[in-house]
Amino acid sequence: MSRPTTVGQLRAAGYADRTVKQELRANLLERLGRGQELFESIVGYGTSVLPGLERGILAGHDIILLGERGQAKTRLIRHLVELLDDEIPVIEGCEVNDHPYHPICARCRALVAELGPETPVAWIGRDARYAEKLATPDTSVADLIGDVDPIRVAEGRYLADELTIHYGLIPRTNRGIFSVNELPDLPERIQVGLLNILEERDLQIRGYKIRLDLDIVLVASANPEDYTHRGRIITPLKDRFGTQVRTHYPVEIEAEIRIMDQEATIPPPGDGAPPVVVPAFLKEVLAELTRQLRKSSQVNQRSGVSVRYTIGNLETVAASALRRAVRAGEPTAVPRPVDLWAAIGASMGRVEFETLEEGREEWVLEQALKRALVDVYRRRLGAENLSALQQLFEEGLAIETSDVMGAETFLAQFGRVPGLGRIMQRLELTEESRQSAASALEFALEGLHLSKRLTKHTAGPGAWKFGTS
Numbered sequence: 001m002s003r004p005t006t007v008g009q010l011r012a013a014g015y016a017d018r019t020v021k022q023e024l025r026a027n028l029l030e031r032l033g034r035g036q037e038l039f040e041s042i043v044g045y046g047t048s049v050l051p052g053l054e055r056g057i058l059a060g061h062d063i064i065l066l067g068e069r070g071q072a073k074t075r076l077i078r079h080l081v082e083l084l085d086d087e088i089p090v091i092e093g094c095e096v097n098d099h100p101y102h103p104i105c106a107r108c109r110a111l112v113a114e115l116g117p118e119t120p121v122a123w124i125g126r127d128a129r130y131a132e133k134l135a136t137p138d139t140s141v142a143d144l145i146g147d148v149d150p151i152r153v154a155e156g157r158y159l160a161d162e163l164t165i166h167y168g169l170i171p172r173t174n175r176g177i178f179s180v181n182e183l184p185d186l187p188e189r190i191q192v193g194l195l196n197i198l199e200e201r202d203l204q205i206r207g208y209k210i211r212l213d214l215d216i217v218l219v220a221s222a223n224p225e226d227y228t229h230r231g232r233i234i235t236p237l238k239d240r241f242g243t244q245v246r247t248h249y250p251v252e253i254e255a256e257i258r259i260m261d262q263e264a265t266i267p268p269p270g271d272g273a274p275p276v277v278v279p280a281f282l283k284e285v286l287a288e289l290t291r292q293l294r295k296s297s298q299v300n301q302r303s304g305v306s307v308r309y310t311i312g313n314l315e316t317v318a319a320s321a322l323r324r325a326v327r328a329g330e331p332t333a334v335p336r337p338v339d340l341w342a343a344i345g346a347s348m349g350r351v352e353f354e355t356l357e358e359g360r361e362e363w364v365l366e367q368a369l370k371r372a373l374v375d376v377y378r379r380r381l382g383a384e385n386l387s388a389l390q391q392l393f394e395e396g397l398a399i400e401t402s403d404v405m406g407a408e409t410f411l412a413q414f415g416r417v418p419g420l421g422r423i424m425q426r427l428e429l430t431e432e433s434r435q436s437a438a439s440a441l442e443f444a445l446e447g448l449h450l451s452k453r454l455t456k457h458t459a460g461p462g463a464w465k466f467g468t469s
Contacts, residue, residue, distance in 0.1 A: 003087075003089075003123055004089065004121060005120060005121055006117060006118050006119060006120060006121055007091075007100045007101070007112070007116070007117050007118070007119040007121060008116075008117025008118065009121075010089055010100055010101075010121055011101075011117070015089065017099070017101050017102075019215050020084070020129075020175050020176060020177070020215050020216065020217055021057075021060040021217055022060075023083075023084060023085055024057050024080070024083045024084065024217065025057060025058055025060065027083045027084070027085070028054060028057050028058065028083055029058070031083075032054070038050050038053075038054065038079075039076070039079040039082070041075070041079075041262065042072060042075065042076060042079065043250070043255050043258045043259050043262065044250040044251060044252065044255035044256075044258075044259070045072075045076075045247070048248065048251075049076070049245060049246070049247050049248070052243065052245040052246075053076065053243075053245050055243065056242065056243030056245065057080075057083070059242060059243065060242075061241070061242025061243040062198055062217060062218040062219065062220075062240065062241050062242055062243075063217075063218075063219045063220075063241060063242070063243045063244075063245060064183070064219070064220045064221070064222060064233075064238075064241040064243075064244050064245070065077065065219070065220070065221045065222070065245050065246075065247055066221075066222055066223070066224050066244060066245070066246050066247065067221075067223070067224070067246060067247030067248065068223055068224075068247075068249070068302075068303065068304030068306075069223065069303065069304055069306045069308075070249075070304065070305075070306020070307045070308045070309070071247040071248060071249060071304075071306075071307070072247065072307070073181075073221040073247055074132075074179075074181055074221060076247070077132070077177075077179045077181075077219045077221065078130070078132075078179075080130075080177055080217075080219065081126050081127065081129070081130045081177065082126075084126040084129055084130075084176070084177070085126065086125065086126060087123045087124065087125055087126070088123065088124060088129070088175065089121045089122070089123055090121070090122055090123070090124055090175070091103055091108045091111065091112070091119060091120070091121065091122075092119075092120040092121060092122040093120075093122070094107070094108050095107075095167050095171070095172060096167055096171045096172060096174040096212070096214075097124065097129070097172075097173075097174045097175045097176065098174070099175065099215070100112075100119065100121050104174070104212050104213050104214070105212065128176075129173065129175060129176030129177065130173070130176055130177050130178075130179070131169050131170075131172065131173040131176070131177075131178050131179070132178070132179035132180070132181060133169055133178075133179070133180055133181070134181045134182060135180055135181060135182045135183055135184070135185040135186035136185060136186075137185065137187060139186055139187070139190055140190070141168075141190060141193050142166075142168060143168055143169060144168045144169055144170050144190065144193060144194075145167075145168045145170055145171065145193055145197075146165050146166055146167040146168040146171060147165070147166055147168070170197060170214070170216065171212060171214065173216060174212075174214050174215060174216060175215050175216070176216065176217075177216070177217045177219060178216055178217070178218050178219070179218075179219045179220065179221070180194075180218070180219075180220040180221075181220075181221050182221065182222060182223070183220040183221065183222045183233055184222050184223070184232055184233050188232075188234050191233065191234050191237050192234070192237075194218070194237060194240075195236055195237060195240065197214060197216070197218065198218055198237070198240035198241070199240050218241075220241070249294060249304070249305075249307065250307065253284060253287045253288060253291065256287040256290065256291070256307065256310055257280075257283050257284065257287050259307050259310070259311070260283060260286065260287065260310055260311055260314050261283075263307075263311045264311045264314045264315050264318075265315060266278070266314075266315065266318045267318065267319065267322050272326065273322060273326060273333075274322070274325050274326070274330060274331055274332050274333050275332055275333065276318045276321060276322055276325075276332075276333040276334075276335075277332055277333070277334050277431065277435075277436075278314065278317065278318055278321075278334075278335055279334065279335065279427065279428075279429060279436065279439055279440075280427075280428050281376060281380055281427045281428070281443060282317065282335050282337070282339075282340070282439070282443075283314065284376050284379075284380075285337075285340060285369075285372050285373055285376045286310055286313050286314055286317065286340070286343070286372075287310060288371075288372035288375055288376055289310075289313070289340075289368055289369050289372040290305055290307075290309055290310045290313075291372075292368040292369075292371050292372050293305045293309075293351060293365075293368050296364065296368060297354070298353060298354055298364045299351060299352070299353055299354065299364070300352040300353060300354055303352040305350075305351060306350070308350070309347060309350045309351065312343075312346070312347055312350065313343040313346075313347055316339075316342055316343040316346045316347065317335045317339045317340060317342065317343055318333070318335060320335065320339035320342040320343075320403055321333040321334060321335035321336070321339055323403075323404075324339075324403060324404055324405070324406065325406075325435070327404055327406075328404075328405075328406030328407070328408070328409075329406075330406055330407060330408075330434075330435055331433075331435075332431075332433055332435050333435070334407070334433070334435035334436050334438070334439050335439065336401070336410075336438060336439045336442045336443075337373065337439075337442050337443050337446045338401050338402065338403050338405075338442060338462070338464070339403060340369060340373075341366075341369070341403075341462070342403060342462070344362065344365045344366060344369060345362070347365075348361060348362060348365060351365065370450055373446055373447070373450055374447065374450040374451065377443070377444075377446065377447030377450065377451070378447075380426055380427055381423065381426055381427070381443075381444060381447055384419075384422065384423065384426055385419070386419065386423075386444060386447075386448060388418035388419055389417065389418060389419060389444060389448070390448060390453055390454070392414070392417075392418075393454055393466070393467060393468045394468055397413075397414070397467070398465060398466065398467040399413050399414070399445065399465070399466045399467070400413070400459055400463065400464070400465045400466075401442055401445075401463065401464055401465075401466070402459070402460070402462050402463035402464070403462040403463075404462065405463075407433075407434045407435040407437070407438035407439075408434055410438045410441075410442070411434060411437060411438055411441070414441070417441060420437060420440070420441060423440050423441070423444050424436065424437060424440045427440050427443065445466045449466065454466050454467065454468060455467050455468060455469060
């Protein structure tokens with residue numbers, strides 16, 4: 001059906017007059033009634049964070065999300081756009097998305113008074129109804145609310161004329177969702193400018209006697225520690241957010257792995273690069289590493305260890321395996337435990353430590369990785385009898401590995417490996433390739449070493465030697 005193009009046609013078509021909060025509520029209720037998952041790409045929040053967010057929307061509140069870095073706060077806010085209508089009508093050419101039935105800016109009020117039912121109407125999509133601002137110390141009132149436009153004054157308008165105003169981000173998001181990320185970083189004098197918008201739904205620009213009855217949902221994010229560190233949210237502003245939602249890091253390792261799989265960018269095959277296949281048990285080690293750091297007393301838990309840390313480590317491990325596979329001419333790049341150590345050096349700057357002696361940061365990460373390796377080893381292979389494998393070393397076998405040693409070279413040091421098929425089965429390696437076999441076998445050696453049944457010595461940069469002495 002053709003869309004109405006004038007205010008008269010819009011009224012004749014029976015277009016509903018509702019606020020953006022009523023719109024969000026109605027669309028959320030429709031989803032809940034269908035039993036539809038709210039946000040499919042949000043993992044691990046189904047019974048903790050999302051219910052609070054849903055209640056805030058149903059209550060018609062402005063919302064603040066509190067949580068440490070890397071807890072998907074910005075993604076949650078951006079997903080709210082999905083609850084907006086596909087399109088809404090606005091008065092054509094309006095800077096502040098005026099509703100055709102009750103315009104709020106001087107230009108549109110005059111236009112409706114002149115043209116009446118023939119006032120032209122345009123339609124805008126949901127993406128045009130969302131804006132966000134990263135709070136920075138240099139943010140000004142003009143950025144958010146507006147200021148006098150000197151060009152319009154130079155064109156001959158009087159300063160007392162409302163049409164000399166250049167509207168800021170918030171008025172231009174009228175009838176939509178406006179997000180402020182890292183709200184405590186916003187200077188307190190600028191936060192004061194948000195008070196009327198949240199409660200009285202109006203704004204003041206310079207000394208103009210105007211009142212814009214804005215229809216807007218304000219959603220903010222903040223790190224709880226920012227209340228007393230980089231800045232703080234002033235008390236009257238905190239009081240005006242109707243709903244506070246606390247986010248968190250993934251509780252279950254499975255959720256962290258799902259996020260890794262969803263967000264990590266693994267190099268695709270092509271241009272001479274083979275496909276990269278990351279074994280599930282190594283993803284489990286990476287998730288467990290992050291988990292170990294999140295409970296370490298030597299890591300600054302006020303800052304947190306972001307999910308982005310886990311994602312970045314997965315990408316580094318995959319890249320290390322790809323580098324080795326191309327050098328060795330392997331058909332598939334499969335990461336091995338030796339690649340995990342590359343992630344330690346590449347991601348050190350992403351973890352904030354408590355006061356430590358200089359140079360001990362890498363040691364803390366290495367110890368966390370060893371704990372992660374041994375925990376996954378016990379879950380995966382703890383019940384497996386590896387005495388036959390250990391016997392090879394007791395008979396004098398010594399094995400070297402490195403981040404550039406191909407799978408064939410690595411496996412050739414063993415000859416026949418007793419129980420390898422069973423090890424691969426326990427590690428859920430269904431693809432019986434030489435690269436997968438090397439990954440499984442090296443993981444078993446790491447587990448035996450961390451269980452104090454094998455020794456391991458550095459054999460050069462990125463290289464180690466397993467033995468019994």
